[in-house]
Amino acid sequence: MATYDIAKEAYANLGVDTEKVLAKLDTIPISIHCWQGDDVRGFEQENSTLSGGIRSTGNYPGRASTADELRTNLAKAISQIPGPAKINLHAIYGDVKGIDRNIIEPKHFKSWVDWAKYKKVGLDFNPTLFAHEKASDGMTLSHPDKSIRGFWIDHCKRSREISAYFGKELEQDSVCNVWIGDGFKDVPADRLTPRMRLKESLDEIFSKPISHNIDAVESKLFGIGVESYTVGSHEFYMGYAVANNLALCLDAGHFHPTEVISEKISAISIFVEKMLLHVSRPVRWDSDHVVLLDTELVAIAQEIIRHGLLDKVHIGLDFFDGSIDRVIAWVIGTRNLRKALLIALLEPYETLQKTEHEFDFTKRLLMMEELKTMPWQGVWEEYCKRKDVPVSLI
Ligand code: RNT
Numbered sequence: 001m002a003t004y005d006i007a008k009e010a011y012a013n014l015g016v017d018t019e020k021v022l023a024k025l026d027t028i029p030i031s032i033h034c035w036q037g038d039d040v041r042g043f044e045q046e047n048s049t050l051s052g053g054i055r056s057t058g059n060y061p062g063r064a065s066t067a068d069e070l071r072t073n074l075a076k077a078i079s080q081i082p083g084p085a086k087i088n089l090h091a092i093y094g095d096v097k098g099i100d101r102n103i104i105e106p107k108h109f110k111s112w113v114d115w116a117k118y119k120k121v122g123l124d125f126n127p128t129l130f131a132h133e134k135a136s137d138g139m140t141l142s143h144p145d146k147s148i149r150g151f152w153i154d155h156c157k158r159s160r161e162i163s164a165y166f167g168k169e170l171e172q173d174s175v176c177n178v179w180i181g182d183g184f185k186d187v188p189a190d191r192l193t194p195r196m197r198l199k200e201s202l203d204e205i206f207s208k209p210i211s212h213n214i215d216a217v218e219s220k221l222f223g224i225g226v227e228s229y230t231v232g233s234h235e236f237y238m239g240y241a242v243a244n245n246l247a248l249c250l251d252a253g254h255f256h257p258t259e260v261i262s263e264k265i266s267a268i269s270i271f272v273e274k275m276l277l278h279v280s281r282p283v284r285w286d287s288d289h290v291v292l293l294d295t296e297l298v299a300i301a302q303e304i305i306r307h308g309l310l311d312k313v314h315i316g317l318d319f320f321d322g323s324i325d326r327v328i329a330w331v332i333g334t335r336n337l338r339k340a341l342l343i344a345l346l347e348p349y350e351t352l353q354k355t356e357h358e359f360d361f362t363k364r365l366l367m368m369e370e371l372k373t374m375p376w377q378g379v380w381e382e383y384c385k386r387k388d389v390p391v392s393l394i
């Protein structure tokens, strides 16, 4: 019997219809971050360096240095990744050589829109508030200097316009995610004022409603050089997102090492209309390692699927490893996320829920453990075949 037939029968015995699962899996877009392809450098100038508390390490050959190269490499990755994709761009990835960030326009991203139409992928966007002389104090939207804040406010406003342009052109809302690295290396005297300034800046950025665009805000615990205080903390943005009806972005690497975002999704989902995930992998800190098919990845997928949150949660990736083949890194990480979604969809959740409601914790544990060795690989193989991508990469 073919692998898929064996799997189909095994899941049918649990009341799970693998055909329905495959159809559902194929409706879930994954937003692939462009910045894995060039170690977060962008195309503003020849030799840009990364700053803002994040770091990419490694010098494996093949780093993209032009938008065309990056698109070629993304296309190579996509050809090995089954299922619908969006590409997540940062503002530094447009045709923006010599153009400062406060004056970027949709036209600087037309080449990406043309390509996205041709490749049948959606697009998402991020203003870039790091790796810039006006971010060199380690503060942007919370900077004490009004003119510096103004520069970044303009950048974010223009970013929303670009995101809306993506959404309109591609007939699929684009998520525009604001992340800043603002903070202090050492113990602050005043934790409040920068947060008040950030709130004011955000109020101005989001003052005008804009269609085809979903605004998201991303919190963080700390970054390199900003170990003691981050202005845009989790509490700050959770409050801000709830109060202003914005999407809250949870990055898997932005919490204390014993915290997991899978535990947060259900709670937050009750209070916000939209969420964005930056699926990443912290190793001891926010190191942005390539996403593995590990327990937490499956748990993240389970939280989305079990609670029917697909309409609420936009799923994106965020890792950057320059020490291995950058294209394969995309392929491994994105396939892993798709596999996790498949595993979650194949779960007989209603049965699990029922055992729990009946306080039958023995059966719940037994089932959860048995499910781990169910033949989901057979269904994955079938999905890859149907999507015309390689089943095995080795
Ligand atoms: C940084 C944040 C942010 C960035 C990207 C490049 O810690 O995770 O999302 O990784 O914007």
Ligand code: ZN
Binding pocket: 179, 218, 251, 278, 318
């Ligand atoms: Zn992130």
